[in-house]
Amino acid sequence: MHLDQQQALRELHGDYAPLLWRFVMRLVHDRAQAEDVVQETLLRAWQHPEVLTREPNALRAWLFTVARNLVIDDWRSARHRHEFGTVQLPETPDYDQTERVLDAWLVGDALESLSPDHREVIRQAYFGGKDTASIAEALEIPEGTVKSRLHYGLRALRLALEERGVSG
Template identity: 60%
Template sequence: MPDEDARLLRELHDQHAQAVWRYVVHLTGDRAMADDVVQETLLRAWRKPAVLDQSQQSARAWLFTVARNIVIDDKRSAHSQHEFGTDTLPERPSQDDGADAVLDAWLVSDALAELSDEHRAVIVHAYYGGRSIAEISRELDIPEGTVKSRLHYGLRAMRLALQERGVTER
């Protein structure tokens, strides 16, 4: 921005921003929105250098018109039509109701059902039974290397099955 344009924009801000802000607060009752509208109005003035060259009276009228149009556009927008603000936040449960644990168990159970019998057996013995590789090997009568391999590939398949259900890694 040339120095002259910057000076004119600063002058425009100094002379009219407060009046435009009060006007928007009067229209909306929302001080935060008024800040945003004034900023957007001045941004539009900066993008349209012809406004900077106008007389003070016509520049002021242009600023008020633009601010009013921004407020109208915001009120007509979808977010304004379908959302409403509130001063109170929704209540959060004071204690864990266990719903998350139930849903997690359901997801894991569904994912386990997709695995082969061999992979599922090794995972269930290791994670739900708390057994070591050697114990799983003895109980399922398979070599320890096979237990490790099935555990590795079973967990990979499990991860994919969970990702298909929308579960992501943290």
């Protein structure tokens, strides 16, 4: 490209890019798409240097016609018919909760097989988040008894889960 062609293209961009962008924005209401259309319009002018020799009104008409046709072509395209923008992101897929539900059911069933004393200390410790002192106070038993029930209760729970096919 010759120096005078480069200068002509710079002037073309400076003179018409803002006008074309505003025109295309009124048609598409999308900044990125408007910028793409303006760039493509100016690229086509560069590919047809004879356009640059036209009088200003004819040049302007040619540029606006090319921009309008690019927008119309995009509207008619398969991409436009089958794709659409949205402000909201699609919902994120939830992971399959089946295994979690089955695990909860297995643990609940195994807990039911324990003695009420063992089941209660495990429930308060693991599901209630209490420490041994709080459990001892709530059940009115010594802390040592709570520790013993937790130990034997968890061992019985592990065996009950293994009987149900859960390996750990």
